[in-house]
Amino acid sequence: KNQVEQSPQSLIILEGKNCTLQCNYTVSPFSNLRWYKQDTGRGPVSLTIMTFSENTKSNGRYTATLDADTKQSSLHITASQLSDSASYICVVSDLDSSYKLIFGSGTRLLVRP
Amino acid sequence: ETGVTQTPRHLVMGMTNKKSLKCEQHLGHNAMYWYKQSAKKPLELMFVYNFKEQTENNSVPSRFSPECPNSSHLFLHLHTLQPEDSALYLCASSQEDRKSNYEQYFGPGTRLTVT
Numbered sequence: 001k002n003q004v005e006q007s008p009q010s011l012i013i014l015e016g017k018n019c020t021l022q023c024n025y026t027v028s029p030f031s032n033l034r035w036y037k038q039d040t041g042r043g044p045v046s047l048t049i050m051t052f053s054e055n056t057k058s059n060g061r062y063t064a065t066l067d068a069d070t071k072q073s074s075l076h077i078t079a080s081q082l083s084d085s086a087s088y089i090c091v092v093s094d095l096d097s098s099y100k101l102i103f104g105s106g107t108r109l110l111v112r113p
Numbered sequence: 114e115t116g117v118t119q120t121p122r123h124l125v126m127g128m129t130n131k132k133s134l135k136c137e138q139h140l141g142h143n144a145m146y147w148y149k150q151s152a153k154k155p156l157e158l159m160f161v162y163n164f165k166e167q168t169e170n171n172s173v174p175s176r177f178s179p180e181c182p183n184s185s186h187l188f189l190h191l192h193t194l195q196p197e198d199s200a201l202y203l204c205a206s207s208q209e210d211r212k213s214n215y216e217q218y219f220g221p222g223t224r225l226t227v228t
Contacts, residue, residue, distance in 0.1 A: 032214060042222065099144060099215060
């Protein structure tokens with residue numbers, strides 16, 4: 001069964017600190033993996049998208065990594081800001097169905113001053 | 114965020130009411146989606162429309178009825194809902210071609226409460 005699991009479920013860090021969020025998936029055949037940021041009461045916004053051949057991709061202070069062999073991804077946030085407080089959702093799609101995204105439950109991040 | 118708009122942003126309705134959610138995309142995409150997001154659960158795909166034709170109905174109860182009059186507009190008609198239908202309903206759109214990576218762009222959602 002295609003699944004995406006994220007950890008931790010929630011995380012609290014101090015402003016300025018770094019953090020890493022984890023994503024494990026069992027989706028096969030794999031097409032691509034995305035990280036979305038969802039602010040409270042808003043729709044998800046794409047941060048990065050990686051295909052099978054990509055190991056890392058950055059978007060400002062956000063850096064995503066992908067290990068297609070172990071089926072793991074991480075999202076690293078550097079020098080966190082209060083505005084980083086949000087849910088971060090890992091999403092995987094398979095080759096058989098381009099539009100059917102498999103969503104993780106998300107990691108809720110709270111950045112405190 | 115203005116690429117995909119949804120109205121209303123908040124809706125409270127009784128179980129016997131009939132209401133509709135509206136979604137409009139200004140991105141020139143050819144596919145539109147309805148998702149349900151319940152607390153602490155992954156997004157659940159409900160319906161997919163590609164070039165105005167419904168290509169996916171993910172075992173959604175008939176009390177949810179989608180309508181796609183053209184490639185820019187998508188509606189979700191609601192009737193005789195249950196309290197467990199309370200959730201954030203998200204609309205998304207995408208361009209169905211490999212060049213775009215089938216990237217989905219989400220609207221802000223409608224927070225629905227069924228009393």
